Amino acid sequence: MTFPVRAREGVTILEPAGKITIGRGDIALRDSVDAAMSAGSNQLVVDFKRVTRMDSSGMAELVAAYKRITESGGQMKLLRLPSNIRDVLGITQIAQVFDIFDDEDEAVASFS
Amino acid sequence: MSEQLHVDINIGSRFDNIDLVDVITEAVLRHSGMDDESVERLGLAIREAVANGVQHGNKEDPEKRVAVSFVLEQEEITIRIADEGEGFDLEGLPDPLAPENLFKPRGRGILLMNSFMDEVSFDFDGDKGTAVVLRKKLTAGDPEKDKEDLG
DSSP, X not given: OOOOEEEETTEEEEOOEEEEOTTTHHHHHHHHHHHHHHTTOOEEEEEOTEEEEEOHHHHHHHHHHHHHHHHTTOEEXXXXXXXXXXXXXXXXXXXXXXXXXXXXXXXXXXXX | OOEEEEEEEEEESOHHHHHHHHHXXXXXXXXXXXXXXXXXXXXXXXXXXXXXXXXXXXXXXXXXXXXXXXXXXXXXEEEEEEOSSOXXXXXXXXXXXXXXXTTOSSSHHHHHHHHHOSEEEEEEOGGGXXXXXXXXXXXXXXXXXXXXXXX
């Protein structure tokens, strides 16, 4: 399973939905990022608008994806974090790794 | 303290079953009267403990069980999550907040448990498996109980 993606001004916007948790959502996140990279994109925004929960396995995949993309010379940014996910990314200090946006236009413009 | 609710669940060690525990967890936490944010935070802490039992304790062997016990009392909720695994070296886990560990996969589950619960304890019992016990006082941030207390 992979999450829906769309392209905008050379940036790939990944749109996961539901839970990014152990066993399914975490794998889908990994596969989705890998698919985007295989398609030649390493400018990625992950839009969390429809994500309801992220556990430690999801977070592990998120930082692993960030590492793969940055090592390939790309960038990965986060968009529209729900409060519960902002909460756990803050506690784990993962939030400090990412540029985080509330507005899609600003997120896309930040790559240029 | 009088016991208001006691729920036991026993699952085979499959990731899909963690979602079933989530459903029961949310029902029990809502029964306690806690607010949405607390339900989410405690729910995630409990999920992390169950996932540890399934993945690291029982190595995803569906024949091995994870037992989850919720005990809701007037002022406290206690959740015990027990697996059949061999245990682990708690001190050997990397500190997930250390800069050099930020990109490592492990250690965040226990960090979240410690962040969201008042007390987290581990019981390593050799051949019988490992149990983690999570405790949370219900008085703080519980609007229903606050209303009752104000009379």
